[in-house]
Structures are given as C-alpha cells and as structure tokens.
Amino acid sequence: MTVASHIAELKKKHAHLSEMVEQAQRSPGSDDLQIAEWKKQKLKIKEEIERLSHA
Template identity: 45%
Template sequence: MSMQSHLAELEKKHRALEVELNDCLAHRATDDLRIVELKRKKLSVKDEIERLRHNGLASVH
C-alpha cells in the first residue's frame, strides 16, 4: 500500500470516528467510557497521520 493510499485510509477512519463521536455526544445515554475510547482512538489515528506526513516530508528533503 502506498503512503498516499494509507494516509487516505487513515483520514477516512478519522472522519468516521469523528462522526461516531459526535453521534455519541448527541445522545445523553452514551457511556462516558465509550466517549473516552472514541476520543483516544481518534487521537491515535490523528497522531499516525501526522507521523506519516512528517516522515513523508522528511524523506523528500
């Protein structure tokens, strides 16, 4: 898998987590642990995206 396609998949996953998190936040019955888990996953995906972007830029120079 190329770096661009991997980044695209991660960005898609990040957007899906954001939608799921917003849906959970809109419903008061959602368990707080579920919200924390979604936020953690979303941040982890974002960190991976940033790491790949940084490494991609570093390899170009």
C-alpha cells in the same frame, strides 16, 4: 499500499470516529467510557497521520 493511500485510509477512519463521537455526545445516556475510547483512537490515528505526513 503507498504512504498516500495509507494516510487516506487513516483519514477516513478518523472522520468515521469523529462522526460516532458527535452522535454519541448528542444522544442522552451515551456511554462516556466508549466516547473516551473513540477519542483516544482518534488521537492515535491523528498522530499516525502526522508522523506519516512528515516522513
């Protein structure tokens, strides 16, 4: 897997997590702990994308 394809895959995962967070935040009674976990995952993915982009 090339670095570019790895970054593209990470961006897809990041977008999917963003969508899940937005949906959960709009629905009443959503699990705040789950939303927080998804946000942590998003941040880790974003940091990995940044690291790979500047490598």
